[in-house]
Amino acid sequence: MKRERLDQKEFYIRLAEALDGSSGDIWTETVLSGSHAGEKYLVRGGAEMAPSVEEVADHADSPGESAADSADFSVETEKDLSGENVKDAVPAGDDSSAPVFRERIGKTPRLIICGGGHVSMPVIRMGKMLGFTVTVLEDRPKFSDNARAAGADTVICEPFEDALAGIRGDSDSWFVIVTRGHRYDTICLESILKKTCAYVGMMGSRRRVAIVKDQLAAKGISRELLDGVHTPIGLKIGAETPEEIAVSIMAEIIQVKHSGSKCGGYPEALLSAILADDGRQKVLATIISRKGSAPRGTGAKMLIFEDGATVDTIGGGCVESEIIQKALLMMRTGEKDFQICEADLTMEAAEDEGMVCGGIVEVMLERMV
Secondary structure (H helix, E strand, C coil), rough: CCCEEEEHHHHHHHHHHHHCCCCCEEEEECCCCCCCCCCCCEECCCCCCCCCCCHHHCCCEEEEECCHHCCCCCCCCCCCCCCCCCCCCCCCCCCEEEEEEEEEEEEEEEEEECCCCCHHHHHHHHHHHHHCCEEECCCCCCHHHHHHHHHHCCCECHHHHHHCCCCCCCCCEEEECCCCCHHHHHHHHHHHHCCCEEEEECCCCCCHHHHHHHHHHHCCCCHHHHHCECCCCCCCCCCCCCCHHHHHHHHHHHHHHCCCCCCCCCCCHHHHHHHHCCCCEEEEEEEEEEEECCCCCCCCEEEEEEECCCCCCCHHHHHHHHHHHHHHHHHHHHHCEEEEEEECHHHHCCCCCCCCCEEEEEEEEEEEC
Protein backbone atom coordinates (compact mmCIF):
# COMPACT_ATOMS: atom_id res chain seq x y z
CA MET A 1 0.00 0.00 0.00
CA LYS A 2 1.34 3.43 -0.97
CA ARG A 3 0.15 6.38 1.08
CA GLU A 4 1.14 9.93 0.17
CA ARG A 5 0.40 13.26 1.78
CA LEU A 6 0.11 15.85 -0.97
CA ASP A 7 -0.60 19.53 -1.28
CA GLN A 8 -3.94 20.29 -2.88
CA LYS A 9 -2.81 20.90 -6.47
CA GLU A 10 -0.50 17.89 -6.52
CA PHE A 11 -3.22 15.75 -4.93
CA TYR A 12 -5.64 16.30 -7.81
CA ILE A 13 -2.93 15.88 -10.44
CA ARG A 14 -1.88 12.56 -8.89
CA LEU A 15 -5.50 11.49 -8.49
CA ALA A 16 -6.16 12.11 -12.19
CA GLU A 17 -3.06 10.10 -13.09
CA ALA A 18 -4.11 7.27 -10.80
CA LEU A 19 -7.61 7.15 -12.25
CA ASP A 20 -6.18 7.07 -15.75
CA GLY A 21 -3.70 4.28 -15.17
CA SER A 22 -4.20 2.41 -11.90
CA SER A 23 -5.79 -1.02 -11.78
CA GLY A 24 -5.89 -1.24 -7.98
CA ASP A 25 -8.07 0.42 -5.38
CA ILE A 26 -7.68 4.16 -4.89
CA TRP A 27 -8.59 5.79 -1.59
CA THR A 28 -8.51 9.42 -0.55
CA GLU A 29 -8.39 10.82 2.96
CA THR A 30 -9.08 14.35 4.15
CA VAL A 31 -8.49 15.53 7.70
CA LEU A 32 -11.63 17.30 8.90
CA SER A 33 -10.51 19.27 11.94
CA GLY A 34 -7.57 20.31 14.06
CA SER A 35 -4.31 21.83 12.93
CA HIS A 36 -4.21 19.50 9.92
CA ALA A 37 -7.75 20.26 8.72
CA GLY A 38 -7.95 20.03 4.95
CA GLU A 39 -4.80 17.95 4.63
CA LYS A 40 -5.17 15.34 1.91
CA TYR A 41 -3.76 11.85 1.41
CA LEU A 42 -3.81 9.54 -1.57
CA VAL A 43 -3.72 5.81 -0.83
CA ARG A 44 -3.13 3.29 -3.61
CA GLY A 45 -2.59 -0.42 -3.91
CA GLY A 46 -5.61 -2.00 -2.22
CA ALA A 47 -5.95 -1.08 1.43
CA GLU A 48 -7.43 -3.97 3.38
CA MET A 49 -6.25 -2.38 6.59
CA ALA A 50 -6.31 1.29 7.35
CA PRO A 51 -3.00 3.05 7.85
CA SER A 52 -1.71 3.15 11.36
CA VAL A 53 -0.68 6.20 13.34
CA GLU A 54 2.91 5.20 12.67
CA GLU A 55 2.34 5.22 8.91
CA VAL A 56 0.96 8.73 9.17
CA ALA A 57 3.97 9.74 11.21
CA ASP A 58 6.29 8.40 8.52
CA HIS A 59 5.06 11.17 6.24
CA ALA A 60 5.91 14.02 8.59
CA ASP A 61 8.12 15.77 6.08
CA SER A 62 7.12 19.42 6.43
CA PRO A 63 9.82 21.71 7.82
CA GLY A 64 9.68 21.86 11.57
CA GLU A 65 6.95 19.21 11.79
CA SER A 66 7.47 16.36 14.22
CA ALA A 67 6.21 12.81 13.89
CA ALA A 68 4.01 13.43 16.90
CA ASP A 69 2.41 16.43 15.18
CA SER A 70 1.73 14.41 12.05
CA ALA A 71 0.36 11.47 14.02
CA ASP A 72 -2.54 13.35 15.59
CA PHE A 73 -5.00 11.61 13.27
CA SER A 74 -5.54 8.17 11.86
CA VAL A 75 -8.25 5.78 10.76
CA GLU A 76 -8.86 2.83 12.98
CA THR A 77 -10.82 0.61 10.59
CA GLU A 78 -11.38 0.51 6.85
CA LYS A 79 -14.63 2.28 5.93
CA ASP A 80 -16.27 1.84 2.58
CA LEU A 81 -18.75 4.31 1.15
CA SER A 82 -21.50 1.73 1.32
CA GLY A 83 -22.83 3.21 4.55
CA GLU A 84 -23.13 6.58 6.17
CA ASN A 85 -20.29 5.96 8.61
CA VAL A 86 -17.46 7.11 6.40
CA LYS A 87 -15.86 9.26 9.06
CA ASP A 88 -13.76 7.73 11.78
CA ALA A 89 -11.94 9.41 14.61
CA VAL A 90 -8.99 8.20 16.60
CA PRO A 91 -7.84 10.10 19.68
CA ALA A 92 -5.20 12.62 18.67
CA GLY A 93 -4.28 13.46 22.20
CA ASP A 94 -5.57 13.35 25.71
CA ASP A 95 -8.76 15.30 25.03
CA SER A 96 -9.12 15.72 21.27
CA SER A 97 -9.63 13.76 18.08
CA ALA A 98 -9.12 14.42 14.41
CA PRO A 99 -11.81 12.88 12.21
CA VAL A 100 -10.81 11.76 8.73
CA PHE A 101 -13.09 11.48 5.73
CA ARG A 102 -12.01 8.39 3.82
CA GLU A 103 -13.38 7.61 0.40
CA ARG A 104 -12.81 4.81 -2.07
CA ILE A 105 -12.66 6.38 -5.50
CA GLY A 106 -14.10 4.59 -8.49
CA LYS A 107 -13.19 5.32 -12.06
CA THR A 108 -15.78 6.44 -14.58
CA PRO A 109 -17.63 3.19 -15.35
CA ARG A 110 -17.02 1.72 -18.80
CA LEU A 111 -19.77 0.01 -20.75
CA ILE A 112 -18.28 -2.36 -23.32
CA ILE A 113 -20.89 -3.56 -25.82
CA CYS A 114 -20.04 -6.54 -28.00
CA GLY A 115 -22.17 -6.14 -31.11
CA GLY A 116 -23.55 -3.16 -32.97
CA GLY A 117 -27.03 -4.37 -33.91
CA HIS A 118 -30.45 -2.84 -33.30
CA VAL A 119 -30.48 -3.47 -29.53
CA SER A 120 -27.07 -1.86 -29.10
CA MET A 121 -28.24 1.56 -30.31
CA PRO A 122 -30.55 2.38 -27.37
CA VAL A 123 -28.08 0.70 -24.96
CA ILE A 124 -25.42 3.15 -26.18
CA ARG A 125 -27.69 6.14 -25.65
CA MET A 126 -28.86 5.01 -22.21
CA GLY A 127 -25.31 4.18 -21.15
CA LYS A 128 -24.19 7.69 -22.02
CA MET A 129 -27.21 9.15 -20.20
CA LEU A 130 -26.25 7.20 -17.06
CA GLY A 131 -22.65 8.40 -17.01
CA PHE A 132 -20.82 5.47 -18.61
CA THR A 133 -18.12 5.82 -21.22
CA VAL A 134 -19.29 3.54 -24.01
CA THR A 135 -17.11 1.31 -26.17
CA VAL A 136 -18.63 -0.77 -28.96
CA LEU A 137 -16.93 -3.76 -30.56
CA GLU A 138 -18.30 -4.63 -34.00
CA ASP A 139 -16.67 -6.39 -36.96
CA ARG A 140 -18.97 -4.95 -39.66
CA PRO A 141 -18.12 -1.42 -40.92
CA LYS A 142 -21.73 -0.37 -41.54
CA PHE A 143 -22.84 -1.33 -38.05
CA SER A 144 -19.74 0.33 -36.61
CA ASP A 145 -20.81 3.56 -38.28
CA ASN A 146 -24.26 3.20 -36.71
CA ALA A 147 -22.67 2.87 -33.26
CA ARG A 148 -20.66 6.04 -33.81
CA ALA A 149 -23.80 7.87 -34.90
CA ALA A 150 -25.59 6.67 -31.74
CA GLY A 151 -22.94 8.38 -29.60
CA ALA A 152 -20.46 5.66 -28.60
CA ASP A 153 -17.22 7.14 -27.26
CA THR A 154 -15.09 4.46 -28.91
CA VAL A 155 -15.90 2.04 -31.71
CA ILE A 156 -13.48 -0.77 -32.55
CA CYS A 157 -14.19 -2.33 -35.93
CA GLU A 158 -12.22 -5.56 -35.70
CA PRO A 159 -12.95 -9.26 -35.19
CA PHE A 160 -14.32 -9.67 -31.66
CA GLU A 161 -11.40 -11.78 -30.48
CA ASP A 162 -8.85 -9.16 -31.59
CA ALA A 163 -10.88 -6.25 -30.22
CA LEU A 164 -11.32 -7.87 -26.81
CA ALA A 165 -7.61 -8.67 -26.62
CA GLY A 166 -7.01 -4.94 -26.42
CA ILE A 167 -9.62 -4.29 -23.71
CA ARG A 168 -8.28 -4.33 -20.16
CA GLY A 169 -10.92 -5.33 -17.67
CA ASP A 170 -11.22 -3.90 -14.17
CA SER A 171 -13.79 -3.42 -11.43
CA ASP A 172 -15.35 -0.54 -13.35
CA SER A 173 -15.86 -2.49 -16.60
CA TRP A 174 -19.39 -3.59 -17.53
CA PHE A 175 -19.68 -6.00 -20.47
CA VAL A 176 -22.82 -6.47 -22.57
CA ILE A 177 -22.83 -9.23 -25.20
CA VAL A 178 -25.45 -8.64 -27.89
CA THR A 179 -23.88 -10.17 -30.99
CA ARG A 180 -25.64 -11.66 -34.01
CA GLY A 181 -25.06 -15.34 -33.23
CA HIS A 182 -23.92 -17.85 -30.62
CA ARG A 183 -20.58 -18.37 -32.41
CA TYR A 184 -19.68 -14.75 -31.67
CA ASP A 185 -21.22 -14.95 -28.19
CA THR A 186 -18.86 -17.83 -27.42
CA ILE A 187 -15.80 -15.92 -28.64
CA CYS A 188 -16.73 -12.84 -26.60
CA LEU A 189 -17.70 -14.62 -23.41
CA GLU A 190 -14.58 -16.79 -23.39
CA SER A 191 -12.38 -13.71 -23.62
CA ILE A 192 -14.35 -11.65 -21.09
CA LEU A 193 -14.35 -14.37 -18.43
CA LYS A 194 -10.56 -14.15 -18.36
CA LYS A 195 -10.78 -10.49 -17.31
CA THR A 196 -11.75 -8.67 -14.15
CA CYS A 197 -15.13 -7.02 -14.56
CA ALA A 198 -18.07 -5.65 -12.60
CA TYR A 199 -20.70 -7.31 -14.75
CA VAL A 200 -21.12 -9.47 -17.83
CA GLY A 201 -24.49 -10.11 -19.42
CA MET A 202 -25.36 -11.98 -22.60
CA MET A 203 -28.48 -11.75 -24.73
CA GLY A 204 -30.06 -14.85 -26.18
CA SER A 205 -32.70 -17.50 -25.75
CA ARG A 206 -32.25 -20.07 -23.01
CA ARG A 207 -31.33 -22.62 -25.66
CA ARG A 208 -28.72 -20.36 -27.24
CA VAL A 209 -27.28 -19.47 -23.83
CA ALA A 210 -27.09 -23.16 -22.86
CA ILE A 211 -25.18 -23.98 -26.06
CA VAL A 212 -22.62 -21.25 -25.37
CA LYS A 213 -22.13 -22.29 -21.75
CA ASP A 214 -21.76 -25.97 -22.65
CA GLN A 215 -19.15 -25.15 -25.28
CA LEU A 216 -17.12 -23.08 -22.84
CA ALA A 217 -17.46 -25.65 -20.06
CA ALA A 218 -16.05 -28.22 -22.49
CA LYS A 219 -13.04 -25.91 -22.89
CA GLY A 220 -12.42 -26.00 -19.15
CA ILE A 221 -14.11 -22.82 -17.99
CA SER A 222 -15.65 -23.43 -14.58
CA ARG A 223 -19.39 -23.67 -14.16
CA GLU A 224 -19.11 -21.23 -11.27
CA LEU A 225 -17.79 -18.54 -13.61
CA LEU A 226 -20.39 -19.36 -16.24
CA ASP A 227 -23.21 -19.25 -13.70
CA GLY A 228 -22.12 -15.72 -12.77
CA VAL A 229 -23.01 -14.46 -16.24
CA HIS A 230 -26.33 -12.61 -16.38
CA THR A 231 -28.29 -14.65 -18.90
CA PRO A 232 -30.68 -14.01 -20.42
CA ILE A 233 -29.53 -10.44 -20.00
CA GLY A 234 -31.75 -7.80 -18.38
CA LEU A 235 -34.47 -7.65 -15.77
CA LYS A 236 -37.66 -9.53 -16.51
CA ILE A 237 -40.03 -6.72 -17.46
CA GLY A 238 -41.59 -8.30 -20.53
CA ALA A 239 -39.42 -6.23 -22.87
CA GLU A 240 -40.04 -6.66 -26.60
CA THR A 241 -38.76 -3.68 -28.58
CA PRO A 242 -35.04 -2.78 -28.79
CA GLU A 243 -35.69 0.21 -26.55
CA GLU A 244 -37.52 -1.87 -23.94
CA ILE A 245 -34.75 -4.48 -24.02
CA ALA A 246 -32.19 -1.70 -23.51
CA VAL A 247 -34.17 -0.45 -20.50
CA SER A 248 -34.15 -3.96 -18.99
CA ILE A 249 -30.39 -4.30 -19.59
CA MET A 250 -29.48 -0.95 -18.06
CA ALA A 251 -31.91 -1.50 -15.17
CA GLU A 252 -30.13 -4.75 -14.35
CA ILE A 253 -26.75 -3.02 -14.54
CA ILE A 254 -28.01 -0.29 -12.18
CA GLN A 255 -29.32 -2.96 -9.81
CA VAL A 256 -25.96 -4.76 -9.75
CA LYS A 257 -24.07 -1.47 -9.47
CA HIS A 258 -25.96 -0.40 -6.37
CA SER A 259 -26.15 -3.80 -4.69
CA GLY A 260 -22.41 -3.94 -4.02
CA SER A 261 -20.14 -1.61 -2.10
CA LYS A 262 -20.47 1.94 -3.29
CA CYS A 263 -17.66 4.31 -3.93
CA GLY A 264 -17.24 7.98 -4.52
CA GLY A 265 -15.83 9.46 -7.63
CA TYR A 266 -14.77 12.43 -9.67
CA PRO A 267 -16.67 12.56 -12.97
CA GLU A 268 -14.39 13.54 -15.84
CA ALA A 269 -15.97 16.99 -16.26
CA LEU A 270 -15.65 17.71 -12.54
CA LEU A 271 -12.00 16.67 -12.29
CA SER A 272 -11.12 18.58 -15.46
CA ALA A 273 -12.74 21.72 -14.03
CA ILE A 274 -10.83 21.30 -10.76
CA LEU A 275 -7.53 20.99 -12.63
CA ALA A 276 -8.24 23.79 -15.12
CA ASP A 277 -5.82 26.68 -14.65
CA ASP A 278 -8.35 29.29 -15.76
CA GLY A 279 -7.79 31.94 -13.09
CA ARG A 280 -11.26 31.52 -11.61
CA GLN A 281 -11.84 30.97 -7.92
CA LYS A 282 -13.66 27.76 -7.08
CA VAL A 283 -14.77 25.68 -4.12
CA LEU A 284 -15.35 21.93 -4.06
CA ALA A 285 -18.34 20.76 -2.01
CA THR A 286 -18.49 17.10 -0.91
CA ILE A 287 -21.23 15.45 1.13
CA ILE A 288 -19.46 13.63 3.97
CA SER A 289 -22.51 12.40 5.89
CA ARG A 290 -26.25 12.16 5.43
CA LYS A 291 -29.19 11.58 7.73
CA GLY A 292 -32.65 10.96 6.39
CA SER A 293 -33.57 10.83 2.72
CA ALA A 294 -31.49 13.66 1.27
CA PRO A 295 -31.42 13.60 -2.55
CA ARG A 296 -27.74 12.67 -2.96
CA GLY A 297 -25.64 10.31 -0.91
CA THR A 298 -22.29 10.50 0.79
CA GLY A 299 -19.48 11.28 -1.65
CA ALA A 300 -21.61 13.43 -4.00
CA LYS A 301 -19.62 16.42 -5.23
CA MET A 302 -20.18 19.82 -6.79
CA LEU A 303 -17.71 22.48 -7.91
CA ILE A 304 -18.80 26.09 -7.37
CA PHE A 305 -17.22 29.02 -9.24
CA GLU A 306 -16.98 32.63 -8.08
CA ASP A 307 -19.75 33.67 -10.47
CA GLY A 308 -22.14 31.05 -9.06
CA ALA A 309 -21.73 28.61 -11.96
CA THR A 310 -21.46 24.95 -10.95
CA VAL A 311 -20.28 21.60 -12.22
CA ASP A 312 -22.32 18.58 -11.06
CA THR A 313 -24.78 18.65 -8.16
CA ILE A 314 -25.22 17.62 -4.54
CA GLY A 315 -28.98 17.32 -4.88
CA GLY A 316 -30.44 20.66 -5.94
CA GLY A 317 -33.07 22.63 -4.07
CA CYS A 318 -32.56 24.75 -0.99
CA VAL A 319 -29.74 22.58 0.38
CA GLU A 320 -27.63 23.11 -2.72
CA SER A 321 -28.50 26.80 -2.78
CA GLU A 322 -27.40 27.18 0.84
CA ILE A 323 -24.10 25.44 0.16
CA ILE A 324 -23.47 27.59 -2.92
CA GLN A 325 -23.97 30.71 -0.81
CA LYS A 326 -21.49 29.48 1.80
CA ALA A 327 -18.96 28.67 -0.93
CA LEU A 328 -19.37 32.12 -2.51
CA LEU A 329 -18.80 33.72 0.89
CA MET A 330 -15.59 31.72 1.30
CA MET A 331 -14.34 33.04 -2.03
CA ARG A 332 -15.37 36.65 -1.40
CA THR A 333 -13.80 36.93 2.05
CA GLY A 334 -10.81 34.67 1.52
CA GLU A 335 -10.83 34.01 5.25
CA LYS A 336 -11.22 30.24 5.05
CA ASP A 337 -9.81 27.63 2.73
CA PHE A 338 -11.61 24.73 4.41
CA GLN A 339 -14.75 24.27 6.47
CA ILE A 340 -17.45 21.76 7.38
CA CYS A 341 -21.05 22.95 7.30
CA GLU A 342 -24.46 21.41 7.77
CA ALA A 343 -27.61 21.87 5.72
CA ASP A 344 -30.99 20.79 7.04
CA LEU A 345 -33.79 19.98 4.62
CA THR A 346 -36.66 19.29 6.98
CA MET A 347 -39.80 17.68 5.59
CA GLU A 348 -41.61 21.03 5.67
CA ALA A 349 -38.81 22.73 3.76
CA ALA A 350 -38.66 19.83 1.33
CA GLU A 351 -42.37 20.13 0.63
CA ASP A 352 -41.98 23.88 0.05
CA GLU A 353 -39.28 23.06 -2.50
CA GLY A 354 -41.53 20.51 -4.17
CA MET A 355 -39.13 17.69 -3.24
CA VAL A 356 -39.99 14.28 -1.82
CA CYS A 357 -36.70 14.05 0.09
CA GLY A 358 -35.87 15.49 3.47
CA GLY A 359 -32.80 15.12 5.64
CA ILE A 360 -29.61 16.60 7.00
CA VAL A 361 -26.33 16.61 5.11
CA GLU A 362 -22.88 17.52 6.33
CA VAL A 363 -20.76 19.09 3.60
CA MET A 364 -17.02 19.61 3.30
CA LEU A 365 -16.04 22.82 1.49
CA GLU A 366 -12.51 23.15 0.06
CA ARG A 367 -11.36 26.31 -1.66
CA MET A 368 -9.16 25.48 -4.61
CA VAL A 369 -5.92 27.39 -4.04
